[in-house]
Amino acid sequence: MSKDSPAKAPRWALWLPLVLFAGFVALVVVGLVKPKNTDIASQMVGKPLPAFTLRAAADERPGLATGDFQTGKPQLLNIFASWCIPCRAEAPVLEELRRQGVTINAIAIRDHKADLAAFLGQYGNPYARIGADDVSAVQLAIGSSGVPETFVIDGKGVIRYQHIGDIRPEQIPDIIRLLKEAQ
Amino acid sequence: MLPEIGLGLLWLAAALAGLQLLAGGLSLTANGKGMAGIVRPVAMVQGVLAAAALGILIWLFVQTDLSVKLVAENSHSAKPLMFKIAGTWGNHEGSMLLWVTVMGLGGAFVAAVERRLPEPTMMATLAGQAFVSLGFYAFLLFASNPFARLYPAPEDGNGLNPLLQDPGLAFHPPTLYLGYVGLSIAFSFAIGALITRQVGPDFARAMRPWVLGAWIFLTVGITAGSYWAYYVLGWGGWWFWDPVENASLMPWLAATALLHSASVLAARNALRAWTVMLGVVAFSMSMVGTFLVRSGILTSVHAFAVDPRRGGFILALLAIYIGGALLLFALRAATVTEGERFAITSREGALVFNNVMLSSILGITLIGTLYPLFTEAMGTKVSVGPPYFTPVSAMFAVPMFVVLIFGPMLRWRRDKFSRISPLLALPLVVAIAAGGWAFAVGVRHVLPLLGLALGPALVVASFLPLRGRSVLRAPLSLWGMVIAHAGIGVALFGMASDSAFTVEKLVAAKVGEVNQVGPWSIRLAEVAPIAGPNWTAMEGVLKARYDGGAEVTLRPQSRTFWAPLQTNAVSALKGRWNGQLYTVLGDETLSDKGESRWQLRLWWKPYVPLIWIGGLLVALGGGLALLSRVAQDLKRRMARAKGGNRRDEVAALAHGDAAKGDAA
Numbered sequence: 001m002s003k004d005s006p007a008k009a010p011r012w013a014l015w016l017p018l019v020l021f022a023g024f025v026a027l028v029v030v031g032l033v034k035p036k037n038t039d040i041a042s043q044m045v046g047k048p049l050p051a052f053t054l055r056a057a058a059d060e061r062p063g064l065a066t067g068d069f070q071t072g073k074p075q076l077l078n079i080f081a082s083w084c085i086p087c088r089a090e091a092p093v094l095e096e097l098r099r100q101g102v103t104i105n106a107i108a109i110r111d112h113k114a115d116l117a118a119f120l121g122q123y124g125n126p127y128a129r130i131g132a133d134d135v136s137a138v139q140l141a142i143g144s145s146g147v148p149e150t151f152v153i154d155g156k157g158v159i160r161y162q163h164i165g166d167i168r169p170e171q172i173p174d175i176i177r178l179l180k181e182a183q
Numbered sequence: 184m185l186p187e188i189g190l191g192l193l194w195l196a197a198a199l200a201g202l203q204l205l206a207g208g209l210s211l212t213a214n215g216k217g218m219a220g221i222v223r224p225v226a227m228v229q230g231v232l233a234a235a236a237l238g239i240l241i242w243l244f245v246q247t248d249l250s251v252k253l254v255a256e257n258s259h260s261a262k263p264l265m266f267k268i269a270g271t272w273g274n275h276e277g278s279m280l281l282w283v284t285v286m287g288l289g290g291a292f293v294a295a296v297e298r299r300l301p302e303p304t305m306m307a308t309l310a311g312q313a314f315v316s317l318g319f320y321a322f323l324l325f326a327s328n329p330f331a332r333l334y335p336a337p338e339d340g341n342g343l344n345p346l347l348q349d350p351g352l353a354f355h356p357p358t359l360y361l362g363y364v365g366l367s368i369a370f371s372f373a374i375g376a377l378i379t380r381q382v383g384p385d386f387a388r389a390m391r392p393w394v395l396g397a398w399i400f401l402t403v404g405i406t407a408g409s410y411w412a413y414y415v416l417g418w419g420g421w422w423f424w425d426p427v428e429n430a431s432l433m434p435w436l437a438a439t440a441l442l443h444s445a446s447v448l449a450a451r452n453a454l455r456a457w458t459v460m461l462g463v464v465a466f467s468m469s470m471v472g473t474f475l476v477r478s479g480i481l482t483s484v485h486a487f488a489v490d491p492r493r494g495g496f497i498l499a500l501l502a503i504y505i506g507g508a509l510l511l512f513a514l515r516a517a518t519v520t521e522g523e524r525f526a527i528t529s530r531e532g533a534l535v536f537n538n539v540m541l542s543s544i545l546g547i548t549l550i551g552t553l554y555p556l557f558t559e560a561m562g563t564k565v566s567v568g569p570p571y572f573t574p575v576s577a578m579f580a581v582p583m584f585v586v587l588i589f590g591p592m593l594r595w596r597r598d599k600f601s602r603i604s605p606l607l608a609l610p611l612v613v614a615i616a617a618g619g620w621a622f623a624v625g626v627r628h629v630l631p632l633l634g635l636a637l638g639p640a641l642v643v644a645s646f647l648p649l650r651g652r653s654v655l656r657a658p659l660s661l662w663g664m665v666i667a668h669a670g671i672g673v674a675l676f677g678m679a680s681d682s683a684f685t686v687e688k689l690v691a692a693k694v695g696e697v698n699q700v701g702p703w704s705i706r707l708a709e710v711a712p713i714a715g716p717n718w719t720a721m722e723g724v725l726k727a728r729y730d731g732g733a734e735v736t737l738r739p740q741s742r743t744f745w746a747p748l749q750t751n752a753v754s755a756l757k758g759r760w761n762g763q764l765y766t767v768l769g770d771e772t773l774s775d776k777g778e779s780r781w782q783l784r785l786w787w788k789p790y791v792p793l794i795w796i797g798g799l800l801v802a803l804g805g806g807l808a809l810l811s812r813v814a815q816d817l818k819r820r821m822a823r824a825k826g827g828n829r830r831d832e833v834a835a836l837a838h839g840d841a842a843k844g845d846a847a
Contacts, residue, residue: 014516017460018509024471025502027553030560083569085418092770092782110570122689 044143049077049157052138054131057108058116064105064131072155074182075103076175078127079139081111082119084147090166091123097172098126102179105129109139109147150175154182186251186330189239193280193330196232196287197320199225200313203290207310211303211378219302222309223294229316230284230291237271237284240329244271249340252333253277259340261717269353272360275493276329281357282473283319285364289393290316293368299389299816301381308375315367318500326496355411359404359431363469365397366434369441373462374508377515382455387448390462392812394445398438399805405431406798414754419765419786421681421794424572429552430472433545437465440541443534451595453522453531456512457538463512467505468545474501475552526597533590540583547575577630584637584675587668588644606647614640626683634679641672659811667804674797680762680790691772691780701787702730703764710768710781718744720753723768723781729759739768739783762789 049066056063069075078094080087094104106127108116116130133139142151143162152161152175160182167175203225209215210222243251244267247260257274258267271277290312297305323329372390376382408431413421422428441461448458474497525531551567588610592603618636626632645668649657686701697706708724720740727735737755744750757764769782 011517014456015513017464018506018513021467021505021509024553025498025506027556027560028474028498031556085420085423088418092772122687 057132362401370466638676663808670800677793
């Protein structure tokens with residue numbers, strides 16, 4: 001045995017897989033025990049939008065800043081990305097909301113100009129303004145955890161509602177009602 | 184009555200698994216050697232009983248026995264027969280029963296045919312297999328009884344998720360499960376070898392066909408699943424780095440690494456501890472993947488069978504089995520020597536590189552899949568998508584493909600690069616030509632360019648190990664390697680083509696309108712309602728011409744199922760030698776003027792079917808390799824049996840002589 005065993009891993013290295021696995025189990029236990037927190041929304045609802053200024057993500061629309069929401073009129077803030085697949089499904093729904101007179105501003109998450117242009121070209125562009133959030137900084141600051149998400153913002157720039165996931169066609173009346181309530 | 188019989192069979196099978204564990208374990212002790220005789224028969228009966236229980240559940244689904252809760256919740260009398268059968272495993276309980284059945288049958292098969300290893304190692308292996316099975320039996324019987332009754336029985340069932348009512352999907356989960364759970368055999372072999380400290384070429388040779396078999400099923404399952412997602416989900420993509428897809432990719436990566444390191448161990452008696460480690464990791468990834476999917480801890484588009492309450496149970500099983508195996512590894516691996524040494528420039532060196540790269544991709548996939556969980560524990564939520572997975576996995580995959588071009592031509596033990604470098608001229612020329620062509624037609628992104636250049640080079644290079652050999656006389660296992668590696672190149676070219684060349688168009692078309700996508704002109708001829716067995720649909724009739732050629736008809740549908748009520752798009756595809764036209768019919772929209780328009784999504788995807796053709800080639804290569812291993816084993820057995828007969832005859836003659844001598 002000894003003649004062919006010069007390259008042995010150090011003893012501690014053999015324990016490494018077990019230690020890593022223990023870390024995995026600990027992580028998952030935390031995940032299982034902690035109640036599923038889908039209402040992060042409630043923490044930000046009722047609070048004003050954090051201050052931010054984002055450059056324009058697409059050539060055809062201006063960028064987005066907190067001030068753009070202080071117009072006296074409730075608006076939607078849609079968080080999306082060209083690489084996000086549910087966002088494609090959501091595009092016609094946003095288009096329908098726009099047709100009904102809703103102003104939709106957007107933040108594009110970690111996107112490239114060319115990809116975004118292709119996305120808007122194919123799925124339509126219902127947005128009044130699109131800000132670019134390249135490191136998800138604003139996304140995290142407003143309590144959004146993924147794409148797509150949509151916030152109802154009242155005329156003073158206060159968050160009134162957070163919708164997680166894509167808006168389905170049957171949810172359009174709810175969104176319209178929430179916008180009316182925000183007035 | 185039948186459901187109770189099924190449940191009874193499950194309990195019996197579980198009891199036999201207990202006996203198998205006990206007898207197998209005792210047979211390793213000084214006093215319990217007598218127990219060894221029953222282990223193999225018990226393993227076989229256990230497998231048959233589990234299979235019988237699954238058979239009964241399938242029968243209940245076929246009969247649509249609504250007094251069984253599982254059937255009522257997941258089936259419907261109006262469903263076509265094939266989907267009634269597929270409904271058996273399209274839910275949590277049924278899929279877990281399929282899991283234990285595959286484990287049981289795998290163990291039974293090993294018990295019946297595997298005789299190369301020392302008997303104590305086999306006993307430890309079968310005991311290990313029983314130990315793992317036992318946990319899953321407990322999970323079935325205590326937390327997910329598939330035979331639970333429902334009082335009173337409802338008038339009709341809920342139906343199966345319409346996305347799952349597809350012929351491809353009827354056989355996708357069983358295939359994948361054969362792969363996932365087939366790896367449990369490698370896991371048990373690793374445990375058996377660690378317990379009895381028998382890690383050597385024999386162990387690798389005995390384990391290899393089982394890993395190969397599981398790996399083939401995994402390859403086919405992943406390929407089929409990717410194609411299913413491609414044409415059923417109607418998103419036109421073939422891989423989404425969804426947690427469930429990652430859950431199937433990770434065991435595949437580990438099994439691929441394991442296959443290669445087992446080859447090194449079998450041929451050269453090197454990489455001992457590493458091979459055992461991979462044997463443990465491969466099935467561990469199957470279990471972790473199942474857990475992540477089933478516990479609902481990660482949200483996923485695949486959440487068909489999620490139940491968070493059961494998460495704790497599966498986690499406990501994971502902790503026991505994976506934790507236990509890794510603990511055993513930590514305790515015993517130090518006594519398993521690393522084996523023979525080799526130079527860096529050698530077949531072993533290339534295989535070690537491949538192993539490290541495969542393991543790295545496995546690692547980054549695992550990290551990416553778990554990362555949202557990690558940040559959630561820290562209090563923030565994130566989602567990790569293709570922007571992370573694609574470039575980071577490419578970072579390891581690209582060097583691996585480069586080594587794959589020349590690695591198989593290196594000699595074992597030590598070699599000189601200068602010996603094989605003249606042979607590399609051909610793949611190099613092909614890579615430059617293909618890359619140049621891609622650049623010339625306007626591909627500018629780095630990864631698609633690399634893929635388009637490396638894919639064809641890899642295909643050509645894969646055949647180089649056959650040089651100087653008679654094509655017909657070359658061993659089957661060599662052909663297996665050649666075809667599997669070429670398949671990787673073919674699939675790579677398809678993947679790169681998808682990113683490089685796909686043309687996509689979303690239009691709201693009036694009936695009669697003609698749209699152009701890539702070289703195709705497509706006319707929406709009409710939209711008409713049609714009815715199926717359990718759905719109605721609006722069907723679009725598209726008349727498409729490729730580059731002004733002959734007209735072909737595509738019929739994409741927007742289907743509405745009524746049990747459960749759900750709409751989904753059924754895409755229509757038209758393949759050509761150079762790609763695939765992909766069409767989806769969306770909703771009807773009324774314009775402001777009251778005009779009716781239909782949303783149409785059109786894709787022209789050049790060379791994309793090569794992804795799945797490549798995947799199937801990889802599986803075919805595995806099949807050839809497996810065939811050659813089995814044939815070799817049979818030949819060896821026959822030779823031994825013949826030798827045995829001869830010995831018996833000689834003994835009989837000698838005895839006869841002796842008897843004669845006595846008489847005289």
